[in-house]
Amino acid sequence: MFRVIFLQLAIATVTAVLCGWFxxxxxxxxxxxxxxxxxxxxxxxxxxxxxxxxxxxxxxxxFFFGEFVKIAATIGLLALAAKTYGDVHWPTLLIGLVVVLQANFLAFWKTS
Structure with a gap:
């Protein structure tokens, strides 16, 4: 379970670096x-x-209550990021979110 989170962090770092480069x-x-x-x-x-x-x-x-709280916290953190960081670049914010969401599929592919 924690391996997936480390994979998400690694992919998030690579994505942030690439978005920063572009x-x-x-x-x-x-x-x-x-x-x-x-x-x-x-x-x-x-x-x-x-x-x-x-x-x-x-x-x-x-489990389902925790999953609900996780989704609500994600939406709340996205709203907080939009509210506090005034210079948001929306395409890269969404790219960062989507790439990390897709890391779960990469983790399943890697373990198979």
């Missing part, structure tokens, strides 16, 4: 913010699952 610092920061909006809630969700798995048997309701 667009400039504005693109790099926007891509990093877009990627962080998904990676941070995913990391917190994975830690929560790991802790709950050690204490007791995880339930389906707890």
């Amino acid at each position: 667009v400039g610092i504005r693109g790099a920061v926007s891509a990093a913010l877009g990627a962080a909006a998904y990676v941070v809630p995913t990391l917190l969700f994975a830690v929560r699952l790991a802790v709950s798995a050690q204490k007791r048997a995880p339930s389906a309701a707890g």
Whole structure:
């Protein structure tokens, strides 16, 4: 589970560097913010699952509640990034988000 998060962080770093190379610092920061909006809630969700798995048997309701909180936190972090960073470059922010979202498929392909 944590290997996927490390893969997401690596892909987010590469994406931010490439966006920074094409667009400039504005693109790099926007891509990093877009990627962080998904990676941070995913990391917190994975830690929560790991802790709950050690204490007791995880339930389906707890998993779906955690997934809901993760999605809400992602939307909230995207809104916060748009509100606080006034120089957002929207295409690179969305590229950073989408590339990190697609890292899950790359992780499944790598383990198969």
